[in-house]
Amino acid sequence: MAETLLDVRGLRLSFATEKGSVRALFGVSFSVAPGETVGLVGESGCGKTVTALAVLRLLQSPPAIVESGEIVFRGEDLLALPEKRMCGVRGKSISMIFQEPMSSLNPVLTVGEQVAEVFTAHNVCGKREAAERAVEWLRKVHMPDPSLRAREYPHQMSGGMRQRAMIAMALALTPSLLIADEPSTALDVTIQAQILSLLRELRERERMAVLLITHDLGVVHDFADRTAIMYLGRIVEIAPTRELFADPIHPYTQGLLASLPGKRTGEKRLPSIPGTVPDLSNVPPGCPFADRCPFRREALSRFLAREVPADPLAVCDREDPPLYEYSGGHFAACHHQRTVRGGGAR
Amino acid sequence: MNGTPGIGWDFARRLLRNRLAAAGGAVILFFFLVSALPGLFSTHEPNRIDIVNILRPPSGAHPLGTDDLGRDVLARVVHGARISLSVGFVAVGIAIAIGLIVGLLAGFYGGWADAVLMRLVDMMLCFPTFFLILSVIAFLEPSIWNIMTVIGLTGWMGVARLVRAETLSIKERDFVAAARAQGAGSARIIFRHVLPNTLAPILVAATLGVAGAILTESALSFLGIGVQPPTPSWGNILTAGKDNIEYAWWLSLFPGLAILVTVLGYNLLGEGIRDAADPRLKGR
Numbered sequence: 234m235a236e237t238l239l240d241v242r243g244l245r246l247s248f249a250t251e252k253g254s255v256r257a258l259f260g261v262s263f264s265v266a267p268g269e270t271v272g273l274v275g276e277s278g279c280g281k282t283v284t285a286l287a288v289l290r291l292l293q294s295p296p297a298i299v300e301s302g303e304i305v306f307r308g309e310d311l312l313a314l315p316e317k318r319m320c321g322v323r324g325k326s327i328s329m330i331f332q333e334p335m336s337s338l339n340p341v342l343t344v345g346e347q348v349a350e351v352f353t354a355h356n357v358c359g360k361r362e363a364a365e366r367a368v369e370w371l372r373k374v375h376m377p378d379p380s381l382r383a384r385e386y387p388h389q390m391s392g393g394m395r396q397r398a399m400i401a402m403a404l405a406l407t408p409s410l411l412i413a414d415e416p417s418t419a420l421d422v423t424i425q426a427q428i429l430s431l432l433r434e435l436r437e438r439e440r441m442a443v444l445l446i447t448h449d450l451g452v453v454h455d456f457a458d459r460t461a462i463m464y465l466g467r468i469v470e471i472a473p474t475r476e477l478f479a480d481p482i483h484p485y486t487q488g489l490l491a492s493l494p495g496k497r498t499g500e501k502r503l504p505s506i507p508g509t510v511p512d513l514s515n516v517p518p519g520c521p522f523a524d525r526c527p528f529r530r531e532a533l534s535r536f537l538a539r540e541v542p543a544d545p546l547a548v549c550d551r552e553d554p555p556l557y558e559y560s561g562g563h564f565a566a567c568h569h570q571r572t573v574r575g576g577g578a579r
Numbered sequence: 580m581n582g583t584p585g586i587g588w589d590f591a592r593r594l595l596r597n598r599l600a601a602a603g604g605a606v607i608l609f610f611f612l613v614s615a616l617p618g619l620f621s622t623h624e625p626n627r628i629d630i631v632n633i634l635r636p637p638s639g640a641h642p643l644g645t646d647d648l649g650r651d652v653l654a655r656v657v658h659g660a661r662i663s664l665s666v667g668f669v670a671v672g673i674a675i676a677i678g679l680i681v682g683l684l685a686g687f688y689g690g691w692a693d694a695v696l697m698r699l700v701d702m703m704l705c706f707p708t709f710f711l712i713l714s715v716i717a718f719l720e721p722s723i724w725n726i727m728t729v730i731g732l733t734g735w736m737g738v739a740r741l742v743r744a745e746t747l748s749i750k751e752r753d754f755v756a757a758a759r760a761q762g763a764g765s766a767r768i769i770f771r772h773v774l775p776n777t778l779a780p781i782l783v784a785a786t787l788g789v790a791g792a793i794l795t796e797s798a799l800s801f802l803g804i805g806v807q808p809p810t811p812s813w814g815n816i817l818t819a820g821k822d823n824i825e826y827a828w829w830l831s832l833f834p835g836l837a838i839l840v841t842v843l844g845y846n847l848l849g850e851g852i853r854d855a856a857d858p859r860l861k862g863r
Contacts, residue, residue, distance in 0.1 A: 289760055317764075324762030331760075336753040341775040350771065354763050402761055 237305075238442050239265040239288065239327075239410055244302035246287055249295050255514045257283050259466045259521075259553070260302070265410065270436065270443040272457030272474065274450060274489075276510065280466040281446045285412045288444075289329055290319050306410070325355050328403035332415040334395035338387035344398045345371070345383025351405040370401040374431060393424035400431065407439050414446045429456060450493060454478055459562070462486045465510060465521040468556070472563035482565035482574070484526045520568065523549040528569040593855040600851020606844030610837075614661035623651035625658040626809050634827045644829040646819060652829060656837050659811035663793050663841070666727050666812070670792040671785050673731025678738025679774070679781070685739070686746025687769055697743070700736045708733045712799065721804045723812075730792050738784050745777040779856040786849035790842040797838050813838050 246258040258280050265271045273281050286292045288304055290311060304311045306327065311319065323329075331337045339347060348367035352358050358366070364383070371379035374397040387395055396416065403411060416432065417425035429452065436443055445457055453460045453474060461471040462485065470483040481487045488506040508525035511517060523529045523546075532546040548568050556564040557571045595601050613620055623641075629649030637644045643652040685696040712729050719725045749755065750773060758772050793813075799805030800814025808815055813834045820830030 291756060291759055320762050320764050322762070323760055329757075329760040331753060331757055333753050337757040339754040339758070339772050339776070341778075342771070350758075350763070350767075351761050354761065354767055399757070402757075 236266055237264040238267045238269075238307065239444070240303075240305040241284070241288065242303045242305065244284070244287060244304065245300040246283065246292075246297060246302075247300060248297055250514075252514060254298075256300075256516070257297075257466050257513060258287070261463075261466070261468055262302075262556075263461050263468055263471060265442045265444055267409065268440050268442055269459065270445060270457045272453030272460040273444060273446045273463060274448060274453055274460060275463030276448055278510070278513070279463045281448075281463055282414055284463075285329065285414055285444065285446055288412065289323055289327060290314075290316075291323075291329075321355070324351055324403075324408070325406045326408050327410045327412065328406075328408040329412040329414065330396075330399050330403045330416050332418050334392050334399055334419060337399055338395055340387055343384050343386055344390065344395075348383070348398065348401050348405060351402050355406060357406065366405070367401070370405050371398065373435070374398070374401045374404075376401070391424075392420050393427060396420060396424075396428050397431065400428075400435070404435055404439060404441075408441060410442045410444065411436075412444045412446070415448070416445075417452065418447070418449070432456075450489065462489070465516065466513070467521065467553075467566065468564075469522065469567075470563075470565040471556070472565075476560075476563055480563075482559060482563065482570050483522075483567050484528055484569075485522050486565075488525075488527075517550075519548075519550040519552055520554050520566075526569075528567075532569075590855055594851055597851045597854060599847045600855070603844040603847030603849075603851060606840055607848060610660055610664060610841055610844075613657055614664050617654075617657045617661065621651065621654040621657045623654035625654040625811050626650065634823060634830075636827070637829055643833045644827065646816075646827070646830055647823055652816070652833055655811040655816050656813065656833055659813045659816055659834065660837065662723065662806055662810060662812040663796060663814070663838075666723065666730070666796040666806070667789040667792040669727040670730035670734065670796075671788040673728065674734035674788060674792075675738055675781060675785055676735075677732070678735035679742055679777075681735070681739040682742025683746055683769055683773065683777075686743040687750055687765070687773060689747075693743070696739070700739050703733070703736050706733075709795070709798070712795065713802075713804065716799065716804045721799075721807055723806050723810070726796060726799060726805055730795050734788060734792065738781065738788075741780055741784055742777050745780060746773055749773050749776045779852075783849050783853045783856070786845050786852060790845035790849070793838065793845075794842055 241264070242262050244258050244261040245256065247254045247256040261280065261284055263271065273284065275281050283292065287299065288311065299312060306322070311322065314322070338344065345364060345367045348370055349360070349363035352363035352366055353360060357363070368380050368383050371383055376382050376394060376397050382390070382394070387398070390398070413432065417428045420428060432443070433456065445453065447453060457474045459471065460474045460477050461468045462483065463469065464485050470477065470481065470486045477486065478490065481490050485506070491504045492506065494503055506525055511521065511524065517524070520526070526549070529546050529549050532544060535541050536544040546569055552568070554566040554568045554571070556566045558564050559574060627650060629645065631649065632641070632645050633647055633649040635641055635645045641651050641653065643656065645651055646655070681696050681700070685693040711733055715729050716725065755768055755772055758768055763771070796805055796812065797814030797817065800812050801818045803818060805814050806812035808819070816834040817831055820827070820834070824831050
């Protein structure tokens with residue numbers, strides 16, 4: 234990639250709890266180019282939201298502690314910025330929209346006031362102009378009757394309208410990066426589609442980059458240029474979206490894609506990934522997925538049946554695999570696939 | 580506007596449907612009117628001494644009778660309303676202002692600030708308030724301003740605890756995180772997002788607080804260290820009446836009733852506001 238807007242490098246983060254320190258991110262690295270959309274996919278608790286909040290430095294510290302890593306945005310390490318300058322970054326250069334439109338708006342302020350506040354908080358313009366621009370933005374997100382709705386309170390609006398208002402707030406200062414944390418999850422399906430098409434339209438018009446966090450593979454498939462799959466606080470595979478769906482390398486990604494309901498007919502049950510995600514407070518050494526990995530299981534059973542003299546994948550239990558590069562820009566963290574496909578070290 | 584009612588409208592409707600609260604509100608409005616326009620309710624001078632007509636029972640000329648200096652009791656109660664109510668309001672205003680600031684800072688910043696401020700609250704609560712007020716007033720001149728200030732300075736701890744508790748829960752709400760993600764600083768979050776959301780319980784506390792402050796002022800004036808005669812306040816009219824209570828019941832009864840009805844009015848309104856603001860009771 235020629236240019237990067239956001240570059241997260243080796244981010245390790247842990248939370249101090251009563252039972253000691255629990256690590257949530259184990260060296261997360263990815264980058265977002267200007268205007269690019271990167272999908273961050275994973276199941277609940279894998280660290281997607283924590284990654285996003287860490288980028289905006291919205292995690293309370295303590296308990297959250299960044300152990301190592303850098304978050305470079307336009308050449309500046311955000312982790313080193315004083316809080317005051319960080320306030321200038323939030324909302325202006327990087328914005329975020331949240332999952333719950335129901336609770337993400339202040340119940341005692343009108344929607345117009347809340348959108349206008351983004352302008353006044355960043356001293357962009359005076360109150361009156363801010364109110365006018367707020368109505369303008371509500372129009373841009375296709376809020377029906379924008380000047381009327383601006384005077385209403387969040388409880389008078391539907392979920393979809395509130396999410397539109399949230400989007401207006403997030404985009405008001407035309408940030409170069411929008412972090413969208415499950416923007417459509419809490420909405421019903423038709424509204425979901427509307428919100429996503431709105432985001433797509435605004436992304437084109439404002440030429441902003443989007444970091445889309447979701448657990449919905451269908452959404453990233455339609456929306457993201459590149460997709461990163463997270464598992465247990467790590468990115469296990471990252472590739473251009475088309476390529477990731479066409480040729481998944483990591484066994485976890487393969488399992489995820491296999492478990493999607495698709496065109497297959499006749500099968501009664503969808504395939505699923507055996508086992509459960511390990512507890513973050515007690516992560517075994519080696520590959521975090523080893524326990525559930527079909528390659529590892531097969532190797533182990535062949536070794537136990539004495540078909541092979543030595544356990545070919547013993548390395549999985551010892552070493553956490555780094556991301557290896559395969560064909561152009563496709564990275565995956567798997568010992569087995571590296572030996573089979575011969576990926577180069579990153 | 581279109582037909583959708585706002586928060587305020589819905590709230591007012593529920594408040595008015597509660598008859599006791601509406602009655603309390605009516606009493607309070609009535610006494611507001613009395614203190615704003617005393618001339619409308621009594622034509623007599625509250626401090627005019629009339630030696631010929633002392634200790635006269637209620638009659639056409641003096642509807643509530645006269646006191647031991649021949650002053651019209653109705654005029655004194657009417658003019659005393661302004662004094663008693665303003666003591667209530669100013670004292671509660673001071674208490675709310677201090678309580679809000681302490682509670683917001685303690686709740687929002689937590690940790691060290693919270694520990695120090697809340698221990699200060701605990702310390703203040705250790706003193707029996709009334710005796711604290713008595714001893715402070717003993718050193719100061721017992722003027723109406725000193726009374727207001729002292730009642731206010733000893734009454735903020737409850738508000739501080741209330742606001743702190745509210746702040747603790749509000750600062751975890753999603754819209755606060757969303758405001759932060761939009762680049763709002765701490766001051767903006769405290770005053771634009773947290774404070775307005777704590778106002779409902781504060782309104783209840785303030786309404787009940789006014790009743791308490793009026794009672795405290797009456798008690799202080801009754802003991803002779805409150806509002807000083809000849810300025811009429813309900814408490815000192817009551818005091819003046821106690822010397823003659825055997826011959827002139829009207830001297831004590833009417834200021835006492837005024838206090839009772841006002842305090843009751845504030846308490847009923849306060850509880851009505853609390854119920855109307857509680858979403859769990861919405862169906863009623």
